[in-house]
Amino acid sequence: MSVISEKVKDAWVAFSAGTAKGYAVDIAAELGVTEGELVASGCGRNVVRLDTDWGDLIARLEDLGEVMILTRNKNVVHEKTGTFGNASIGGEMGLVLNGDVDLRLFLGRWGHGFAVETQNAKSGRRRSIQFYDHDGTAIHKVFLTANSNADAYDALVADYRLENQAPGIDVLPSLPKPVTRSDDDVDVENLRAHWQRMTDVHQFHSLLKDFNVSRHQGLRLVGRDLAERLEPGSLRIVLESAAQSGLSIMVFVGNGGAIQIHTGPVENIREMGDWINVMDPRFTLHLRNDLIAEAWLVRKPIREGVVTTVELYDAEFSNFAILCGERAPKSPENPEWQKLAEGLPRFDGTQAAVAE
Incomplete structure (x- = not known):
């Protein structure tokens, strides 16, 4: 130790x-x-x-x-x-799918x-x-x-309880960031073709890995029909609009070892200094609004149509939160969520046309 x-x-x-x-x-x-x-x-x-x-x-x-x-x-x-409850562990991967406790676990970390x-x-x-x-x-x-x-x-x-209860732990240096291709070495047309051929959102991570591009890099390169940069204030619009309408959304937050998911409505949205918060009885979110360097609208094809996500990135271009509409498996996206997401202001200052 x-x-x-x-x-x-x-x-x-x-x-x-x-x-x-x-x-x-x-x-x-x-x-x-x-x-x-x-x-x-x-x-x-x-x-x-x-x-x-x-x-x-x-x-x-x-x-x-x-x-x-x-x-x-x-x-x-x-x-x-x-x-x-309803936990399943397979090697270094774990799932807990029990209503409010919804987790993806990467136990090797x-x-x-x-x-x-x-x-x-x-x-x-x-x-x-x-x-x-x-x-x-x-x-x-x-x-x-x-x-x-x-x-x-x-x-x-x-x-x-382990027998050894001596104070202290041995820690390792942080893992290095993955090395990805330079933009010039990415076959963008091929990336677009495979992106458009996806049939399930869970194929997205494999797609990025296959092309050896980072998540943010993929959004930048793939084209505005599939990924568009939003105004950083889009998060507040999403949360306040969902609270006003009662729309059920999903909020994903994770790190190297776990992803935790909220599914349901949000009600009490409060901004306090640099923080934007959800302060509900069984769900709270505390997010540094000032650390949103970029927000993106991302469209991922599925068999039933498209899944639209709002993704937040910090100054190091690391994704730290994802929001989307609640969707049952093998069901199309909620059109009310899609209308909200597509109506968010783009980074160039224009307000997107909202589909009727």
Whole structure:
């Protein structure tokens, strides 16, 4: 285990006692460590290091009953309240499809897991299961609620508790970004042809991989009939319009190890400083509006027509959130969503014509 400084240990004690200001990820950054290292400094006290058989552990989360799950990246936090169940694990891939708990899990990126107990000035005692990447970056967190099964939590922690509870973890350097083709080396016409021949949205990732292009690069090159840049303020329009109309939407937020999905209406949209928020009883979203460097309207062919997505990118051209309309499998896209998305203002300042 890496050596943990007394400064880091003291910071964790203050944070977990509820006396420190700020979030764990921000406190860790100020100290020059990862959030995972900060949390691991509490092992042997209020943090329990857990076994690395993530598939088996995930299957046991159903026993907890109602929980609040959290997945984030550096630009957005996505929180849902629901119950685990209907989990399927195949090698390094995992799915949880249980209504409000809708997750895609990439378990090869999961390096560390902890049971964590802290105090919060507003909510009091907080208990959670937290998972981190090999580099110490948070992947996914599961928090108990007032309706959770506390006995099941205690049993899970006891069953998956590792013998080694020494403070600290060994972290790896972050993985390098994938190297893609230069624009000049991309056969754009072939990319367009294969894009237009898709029959399912899940073929999109394979398409980009086959052509060795990044997601943002593909949008830039493929042509405006398939991808158009939007005004960055399009997110606010989407959320407020959906709230006003009651339109059911899907909101995808992910990182290297997990994607978390909200499906349903949104109601309470609030802008506070640089943040735009959804503040609903069982779904909250906190997104740094000022970090939306680019927004794109993307059209992906399916057998039933087309799926239209609104995709958000930061200054490093990394995708950090995707929105679309709710759609049942093998069903066409909701025309009300399509009307909303196609009517969003384009980056050149023009308002798109809205189909009747």
